[in-house]
Amino acid sequence: xxxxxxxxxxxxxxxxxxxxxxxxxxxxxxxxxxxxxxxxxxxxxxxxxxxxxxxxxxxxxxxxxxxxxxxxxxxxxxxxxxxxxxxxxxxxxxxxxxxxxxxxxx
Ligand SMILES: [Zn+2]
Numbered sequence: 001x002x003x004x005x006x007x008x009x010x011x012x013x014x015x016x017x018x019x020x021x022x023x024x025x026x027x028x029x030x031x032x033x034x035x036x037x038x039x040x041x042x043x044x045x046x047x048x049x050x051x052x053x054x055x056x057x058x059x060x061x062x063x064x065x066x067x068x069x070x071x072x073x074x075x076x077x078x079x080x081x082x083x084x085x086x087x088x089x090x091x092x093x094x095x096x097x098x099x100x101x102x103x104x105x106x
Contacts (some may be wrong), residue, residue: 007082011089013059020052026066062086074100 027042034042067080080093 005065005067007063007065008061009063009084009087009089010061011087012062012084013056016052016055016059016088019055020046060086063089071099074098076102 009027024046027039027046030042031039063084065080065082067078069078070076075096076099077096080092081091083090
């Protein structure tokens with residue numbers, strides 16, 4: 001594989017979002033079990049979501065992308081692999097088509 005790029009990992013992004021939706025769910029479950037002051041305090045904390053945005057902004061591009069694309073012997077090919085060093089997410093895509101059989105755009 002020749003090309004290399006770093007991208008934001010979709011699963012890491014999902015994990016950050018999930019962390020906050022879990023906190024919202026937890027707060028809803030705690031309704032009535034905690035004091036009104038506590039409930040309002042936690043609601044306000046979640047409302048401004050500054051932590052969520054900061055976490056998303058701070059997200060490092062941990063998804064290493066390796067790909068090749070081109071034409072060899074009348075075959076057009078794409079060979080892609082992306083994998084995340086933080087969470088272990090992996091995505092592969094590989095496809096070849098015969099350019100003499102597929103549309104050439106003419
Ligand atoms: Zn990840």
